[in-house]
Amino acid sequence: MAVDVSADKASCERLVSVHRWTDKLMTFRTTRPAGYQFVAGQFARLGLEIEGEIVWRAYSVTSAENDSELEYYAIVVPEGLFTSKLDQLEPGAPVWVEKLSYGFMTPDRFVDGKHLWMLATGTGLGPFISILLQQDVWRKFEDLVLVHCVRHADEWSYSEQLAALQVQARAAGLTARLHLLQLLTREPAAPGKLQGRITDLLRNGSLEAATGLALDVDNARVMACGNPDMVTEVREILKERGMTPLRRNGGGQFVTEDYW
Ligand SMILES: Cc1cc2nc3c(=O)[nH]c(=O)nc-3n(C[C@H](O)[C@H](O)[C@H](O)COP(=O)(O)OP(=O)(O)OC[C@H]3O[C@@H](n4cnc5c(N)ncnc54)[C@H](O)[C@@H]3O)c2cc1C
Numbered sequence: 001m002a003v004d005v006s007a008d009k010a011s012c013e014r015l016v017s018v019h020r021w022t023d024k025l026m027t028f029r030t031t032r033p034a035g036y037q038f039v040a041g042q043f044a045r046l047g048l049e050i051e052g053e054i055v056w057r058a059y060s061v062t063s064a065e066n067d068s069e070l071e072y073y074a075i076v077v078p079e080g081l082f083t084s085k086l087d088q089l090e091p092g093a094p095v096w097v098e099k100l101s102y103g104f105m106t107p108d109r110f111v112d113g114k115h116l117w118m119l120a121t122g123t124g125l126g127p128f129i130s131i132l133l134q135q136d137v138w139r140k141f142e143d144l145v146l147v148h149c150v151r152h153a154d155e156w157s158y159s160e161q162l163a164a165l166q167v168q169a170r171a172a173g174l175t176a177r178l179h180l181l182q183l184l185t186r187e188p189a190a191p192g193k194l195q196g197r198i199t200d201l202l203r204n205g206s207l208e209a210a211t212g213l214a215l216d217v218d219n220a221r222v223m224a225c226g227n228p229d230m231v232t233e234v235r236e237i238l239k240e241r242g243m244t245p246l247r248r249n250g251g252g253q254f255v256t257e258d259y260w
């Protein structure tokens with residue numbers, strides 16, 4: 001059945017490739033709509049035809065702003081309407097992409113700060129991949145702290161790409177340091193990794209100890225993305241430290257994004 005989508009609103013693109021990290025986690029790429037613009041950290045709205053209707057869901061873009069394709073990092077949710085369909089798609093399949101990009105979790109909005117903390121659970125990692133692929137953020141901050149918390153070690157996707165970023169930055173003459181902190185919650189952590197939730201390790205000072213950086217109002221700017229309960233708790237912890245949400249007219253130390 002033909003579906004009715006306004007050509008002003010969305011563009012019918014193609015699935016280019018799918019990379020499986022685990023049976024539930026995938027990175028997929030689509031062709032990019034002509035003229036599509038986004039800022040690293042923003043999300044796209046993607047549509048799949050399911051039983052004669054287009055079902056729309058939000059997906060953070062993981063690719064660099066100048067990539068000729070768009071990339072996303074996704075989990076297949078048990079019995080999820082959109083992701084059950086996504087899981088079955090082969091390259092060449094149609095994927096609708098809304099022409100507008102969305103979201104305010106972009107590092108260019110911080111007017112000051114020396115250390116950028118990026119806190120992610122699960123697929124909340126996605127926007128930080130795109131952000132770290134932009135040279136601007138390496139110039140804007142002295143230290144970049146990426147914290148990725150997952151249940152099991154095989155869910156630390158993008159590890160090799162992230163490890164390579166520091167080397168690439170040095171080669172490009174960029175001096176910022178990348179601190180990659182990988183956390184596990186449902187199995188013991190190997191040496192060099194951390195055990196426990198982001199919220200617990202923030203409260204007990206383990207994340208600051210691991211980086212040697214204080215999470216304070218003067219220097220730290222924070223982005224948190226993923227599980228909404230984690231996001232809510234992180235906001236409370238930061239407020240207890242005197243931090244306030246990023247404001248439209250500048251000022252503020254943190255910005256967050258809930259995935260559901
Ligand atoms: C701003 C924004 C950006 C998003 N970006 C991404 C992204 O980059 N990658 C991604 O995989 N999802 C992302 N999501 C979630 C995504 O839009 C859908 O919710 C997800 O694809 C599930 O859709 P579904 O129809 O299969 O399941 P639904 O029937 O919508 O099931 C929803 C349930 O699945 C669980 N769930 C949904 N998303 C996730 C997730 N990411 N991780 C763990 N559990 C989840 C929650 O329990 C939720 O209640 C984002 C959501 C928002 C609001």
Ligand SMILES: NC(=O)c1ccc[n+]([C@@H]2O[C@H](COP(=O)([O-])OP(=O)(O)OC[C@H]3O[C@@H](n4cnc5c(N)ncnc54)[C@H](OP(=O)(O)O)[C@@H]3O)[C@@H](O)[C@H]2O)c1
Nearest residue numbers: 076077078121122123149150151185197198199227229230
């Ligand atoms: N079948 C089920 O009963 C069931 C239940 C839940 C989820 N699911 C599905 O399983 C998938 C889970 O995806 P996921 O593992 O990527 O996401 P997730 O459940 O959000 O877990 C990702 C990481 O976030 C941590 N976390 C969860 N809540 C937190 C909080 N309040 N504060 C701080 N950290 C928190 C988790 O720690 P912990 O390990 O300590 O939680 C885990 O390390 C989803 O598809 C979901 O729908 C299924």
